[in-house]
Amino acid sequence: EVQLLESGGGLVQPGGSLRLSCAASAFTFSSYAMSWVRQAPGNGLEWVSGISGSGVTTHYANSVKGRFTISRDNSQNTLYLQMNSLRAEDTAIYYCAKSLGSTTLRHMDVWGQGTTVTVSS
Amino acid sequence: DIVLTQSPATLSLSPGERATLSCRASQSVSSYLAWYQQKPGQAPRLLIYDASNRATGIPARFSGSGSGTDFTLTISGLEPEDFAVYYCQQGSNWPLTFGGGTKVEIK
Numbered sequence: 001e002v003q004l005l006e007s008g009g010g011l012v013q014p015g016g017s018l019r020l021s022c023a024a025s026a027f028t029f030s031s032y033a034m035s036w037v038r039q040a041p042g043n044g045l046e047w048v049s050g051i052s053g054s055g056v057t058t059h060y061a062n063s064v065k066g067r068f069t070i071s072r073d074n075s076q077n078t079l080y081l082q083m084n085s086l087r088a089e090d091t092a093i094y095y096c097a098k099s100l101g102s103t104t105l106r107h108m109d110v111w112g113q114g115t116t117v118t119v120s121s
Numbered sequence: 122d123i124v125l126t127q128s129p130a131t132l133s134l135s136p137g138e139r140a141t142l143s144c145r146a147s148q149s150v151s152s153y154l155a156w157y158q159q160k161p162g163q164a165p166r167l168l169i170y171d172a173s174n175r176a177t178g179i180p181a182r183f184s185g186s187g188s189g190t191d192f193t194l195t196i197s198g199l200e201p202e203d204f205a206v207y208y209c210q211q212g213s214n215w216p217l218t219f220g221g222g223t224k225v226e227i228k
Contacts, residue, residue, distance in 0.1 A: 035217070037165075037219075044208060044219060044220075044221050044222045045157075045159075045165060045208055045210075045219040045222075046219065047210070047216060047217040047218060047219060050215075050217065059215045059216060059217075060216065061216045062122065062216065095164055095165075100167065100170055100176075104212075105212070105217070106153050106155075106170075106171075106212025106213075106217075107153075107155040107167060107170040107171075107210065107212050108155075108165075108167060108210075109167045109170075109176060109177075111164035111165055111166070112164065113164055114164060
């Protein structure tokens with residue numbers, strides 16, 4: 001069964017940093033683009049960042065550009081999100097998600113259960 | 122960024138009734154529109170991709186239609202497990218964007 005397992009969430013002070021990880025299993029990880037999507041408490045879904053299967057191409061939401069960095073280690077089947085200069089508005093559940101198709105990232109067919117990030121002093 | 126506007130915000134229906142959810146894009150997204158279902162405390166689940174294709178394991182009562190800027194998700198006869206929040210998402214342009222969601226609640 002295809003699975004994604006996020007980790008690394010927690011409580012961090014404003015201005016601080018955090019690194020999220022997403023361990024993938026039961027599919028050819030390097031063949032699929034991946035995304036991070038977040039959901040603030042009581043709010044809707046917000047796409048955060050995406051990365052191609054090779055890791056060469058990355059995209060970001062305007063709200064995190066310059067502060068967050070997405071990366072992947074295909075030898076370890078793991079996706080990462082480095083989050084710097086964190087703000088209260090970054091407080092959310094962060095989901096990693098697998099691209100439906102192997103060629104482009106348009107839609108997401110497998111999601112992890114999420115990891116919670118809280119930015120507060 | 123492409124803005125997706127979902128309507129209505131809340132839909133109050135009874136089991137067995139037909140649900141019609143709308144998603145309108147601020148510019149054309151061709152057919153690159155997906156629908157997700159989310160229940161409380163759970164991750165989203167892909168229902169429909171490329172506007173009208175059901176994802177693996179999704180029951181036939183879920184159908185999608187539309188292209189360009191106007192899209193519809195139809196649930197032909199609501200089952201108790203279908204009461205949830207539904208989001209549309211465009212995969213045409215970066216950044217990817219989601220609509221604000223439609224909550225389908227029991228009347």
